[in-house]
Amino acid sequence: MSEATRESVQQSNGKVETSHHPQTDPKRNDKHYYGIPPIKHAHWTWQIPVYFWIGGIGAGTQLFSTVAQLLGHEDAALKRASRYTVLVTMILSPILLIWDLGRPERFYNMMRILKLRSPMSTQSWSLLTFGNLGGLLAARQAAEDGLLGRNALSRLLLRLIPERLLSVLALPFGLFVGFNTGNLISATSVPLWARNWALMAPTFLASGTSTALSWLSLVLHLTRSGEAKTLRALHRAEKATIVIEAGLIAVSLVRMSRWGKPLFSKSVAPLFVGGALVAGIVAPFALLFSGRETRGKNILSSLLVLAGGLAFRFSLIKAGRISADDPEAYFTFASGESAPQPEDKV
Amino acid sequence: MATGFLTDTTVCIGCKACEVACKQWNQLPADGYELTGDSYDNTGHLSGTTWRHVAFIENPKKRRLTGDVDLVALAEDVTEPLPGGAELDALGRWAFMSDVCKHCVEAPCQQACPTGSIIRNEFDNVYIQPDVCNGCGYCVPACPYGVITQVPHDGRAFKCTLCYDRQIDGLEPACAKACPTNSIQFGDVEDLKVVAEERVRELHDKGYTQAYVWGTPEVGGTGGINGNHSKFVLMDEPEAYNLPKHPYLPQEKVKGGVIAGAVAAGVLGAVVALAFRD
Ligand code: SF4
Ligand code: SF4
Numbered sequence: 001m002s003e004a005t006r007e008s009v010q011q012s013n014g015k016v017e018t019s020h021h022p023q024t025d026p027k028r029n030d031k032h033y034y035g036i037p038p039i040k041h042a043h044w045t046w047q048i049p050v051y052f053w054i055g056g057i058g059a060g061t062q063l064f065s066t067v068a069q070l071l072g073h074e075d076a077a078l079k080r081a082s083r084y085t086v087l088v089t090m091i092l093s094p095i096l097l098i099w100d101l102g103r104p105e106r107f108y109n110m111m112r113i114l115k116l117r118s119p120m121s122t123q124s125w126s127l128l129t130f131g132n133l134g135g136l137l138a139a140r141q142a143a144e145d146g147l148l149g150r151n152a153l154s155r156l157l158l159r160l161i162p163e164r165l166l167s168v169l170a171l172p173f174g175l176f177v178g179f180n181t182g183n184l185i186s187a188t189s190v191p192l193w194a195r196n197w198a199l200m201a202p203t204f205l206a207s208g209t210s211t212a213l214s215w216l217s218l219v220l221h222l223t224r225s226g227e228a229k230t231l232r233a234l235h236r237a238e239k240a241t242i243v244i245e246a247g248l249i250a251v252s253l254v255r256m257s258r259w260g261k262p263l264f265s266k267s268v269a270p271l272f273v274g275g276a277l278v279a280g281i282v283a284p285f286a287l288l289f290s291g292r293e294t295r296g297k298n299i300l301s302s303l304l305v306l307a308g309g310l311a312f313r314f315s316l317i318k319a320g321r322i323s324a325d326d327p328e329a330y331f332t333f334a335s336g337e338s339a340p341q342p343e344d345k346v
Numbered sequence: 347m348a349t350g351f352l353t354d355t356t357v358c359i360g361c362k363a364c365e366v367a368c369k370q371w372n373q374l375p376a377d378g379y380e381l382t383g384d385s386y387d388n389t390g391h392l393s394g395t396t397w398r399h400v401a402f403i404e405n406p407k408k409r410r411l412t413g414d415v416d417l418v419a420l421a422e423d424v425t426e427p428l429p430g431g432a433e434l435d436a437l438g439r440w441a442f443m444s445d446v447c448k449h450c451v452e453a454p455c456q457q458a459c460p461t462g463s464i465i466r467n468e469f470d471n472v473y474i475q476p477d478v479c480n481g482c483g484y485c486v487p488a489c490p491y492g493v494i495t496q497v498p499h500d501g502r503a504f505k506c507t508l509c510y511d512r513q514i515d516g517l518e519p520a521c522a523k524a525c526p527t528n529s530i531q532f533g534d535v536e537d538l539k540v541v542a543e544e545r546v547r548e549l550h551d552k553g554y555t556q557a558y559v560w561g562t563p564e565v566g567g568t569g570g571i572n573g574n575h576s577k578f579v580l581m582d583e584p585e586a587y588n589l590p591k592h593p594y595l596p597q598e599k600v601k602g603g604v605i606a607g608a609v610a611a612g613v614l615g616a617v618v619a620l621a622f623r624d
Contacts, residue, residue: 179610240620
């Protein structure tokens, strides 16, 4: 220390005022480090949102067909459409997920451990279970439909696969696949996702169910199959889930508050507002609740809901990336007062 | 025994010896000659190929020096009023901080990892087993400090191992060994905690009352993370070093999320069942 400094230190009772001191530095309002993101965004591009969409359709389809079956409503066309839908979604989902891996050849490492706190782990396991049960049910359906030929194998499949039991067993795993995609994104440090942890899973399931109902109604309308009662139930359920989904998205936006801004940013707003909200909810709502039901209207609203569901998932993933890359969003989120707590009220 | 780092930013001179030593010892590829234009920091942030990163916090005051300025005194302590009658309210900030994986006590990355690739090793450090990782990338957005990334062309995720290999051989990590000012100290976390507290007390006694330890359950290692095994002595708000003040353990919300999802499943099931009623 120089003489002058020592003197001033003694004068000010051992205190040295430095420019490090936030209070004495009026120009210091930069609450970031050159704007470099303090956290890293997820690498997810298109495979993950498409998987979210497809998995949601599989889950919702299982829900509708199993409930129909449990209520004693046996509609062969519905059953056929559902079983094959679940099969296809459960073949595509793992392909998309494995595609997304940095080391796809090691995908089976997901199966070396089960971690209940890791949505990625529980997701893999529920997908495996749901996929296999769905596969068995689809195999039975194929035997029933004569796709495997009229041979001993078909008879064996028909005899050995307990249809009701497997459908009921598959249901919880399917539903888990449907809602856990929400937890998958909310159990991260990304403000926009983490902030909405309580409603992410319900929103994803509601949206998945509405896309699945639309898918089923689309298939039945296009093939001109399905009993009248099935279609009536489908349309009623469609209307109700659209309303539930809209409500959940609205509450989610309130919950996300300022951290939800990226959803309305220039690059995401067309997808979120135009795709998910207008095309996916408002337009089909108007179609379904206005006037007489016609086949054309139903097909159109189904297509809109399906497109809207896909847009919703893409917009959430894209907005999450913007949210993670924004230092201001993360630092306000991780500042102590406003960030989500497990005991938080929604 | 749990080992960890204490990085005392108050003595860091920004020489980047730790960055170089880490790259060399761990044979990490170069990040390319990218000039950020931000101070002398051309690395920018931690990543799968940068496990130590020296931040250059620079905020010069654009004031003129007038009068007979004692530059030596200025460099040693910036005081008010300035020696030699100079008119300058401050020298501006010029601070360095060698950032590293925080080796969280409850590590979000470890809880997120679906393959069990991320473990706690015998030194209680958070360690990615490269032979298990399948590059799902889920640990990346889970880390509240932006430490991990997937390495392009390799696909797997990497981060500081706390020189697991050197520790097994009884050596300290390469960065701590290379640090010429002892800004990076390695040791038992309990010992380092005492060292950190002593250092902060010493700084307070000298008048630097803004000094504090970051990486405790109170600041830096908050929200269920329960503190960090890599602690830092800081002189400024955490955000200035690109660190969060109050991060959260993301997995704390998983249970609630699953319950919410199950409730929603029940409600939607009931809605579908009602739709079948005549
Ligand atoms: S700082 Fe990030 S990478 Fe390091 S242990 Fe904590 S969560 Fe994992
Ligand atoms: S990228 Fe590797 S280390 Fe990270 S969560 Fe996936 S499997 Fe685990």
